[in-house]
Amino acid sequence: MAFHAAVAKRERADMKFTPQELVDRYRTCDRWRTRYPECVIRFLTLHRPRHICDFGCGSGEMACRVGCLGYRITGLDVSSDLISVARERAVLEGVSENVKFMVADGANVNISDGTFDAMLAMSVVHHMPVGDAIDAIDRVLCPGGRVAFLEAVAYHKMLQWIRGHSLRMKDTSHDERQLSADEV
Secondary structure, X not given: OHHHHHXXXXXXXXXXOOOHHHHHHHHHOOOOOXXXXXXXXXXXXXXXXXXXXXXXXXXXXXHHHHHHOOOEEEEXXXXXXXXXXXXXXXXXXXXXXXXXXXXXXXXXXXXXXXXXXXXXEEOOHHHOOHHHHHHHHHHHEEEEEEEXXXXXXXXXXXXXXXXXHOOOOOOOOOOOXXXXXXXX
């Protein structure tokens, strides 16, 4: 939790209002190679879901951006510090009516089966056993619901070499790991 508290402190200090042109990109983006988060959101919202879950929402940045598009969204994260930042962000963005946040362990979340008709899981599955994440998502997702995953895929040998030789400080938690090719 100390790692999450440090991330929350940085996120709170760097928090800014999302510019409208960025929100607009989430509606129309089709440039996968350069703007994949925007494309993931566009894919997730193509069928106008009624209630979206941001599974492992962290500081709520993506949940609030989806909220700026007019969607009802519930963000879940294990860190109370990050959820506090997420709630502040929702107020800053003016989306606190449609965007709610809960402190919850994704694998053991106390939410009724089939609550959500869309799920966003961005950079969270590699923090937990893949089977637990899939089971939890499957349980709270309604039949026919959609899931958008975005995970770092760094099992490629060249990417591993670059990460290993980078002078940049690694910003990882103790439970973070690279997904294997089989898990992907």
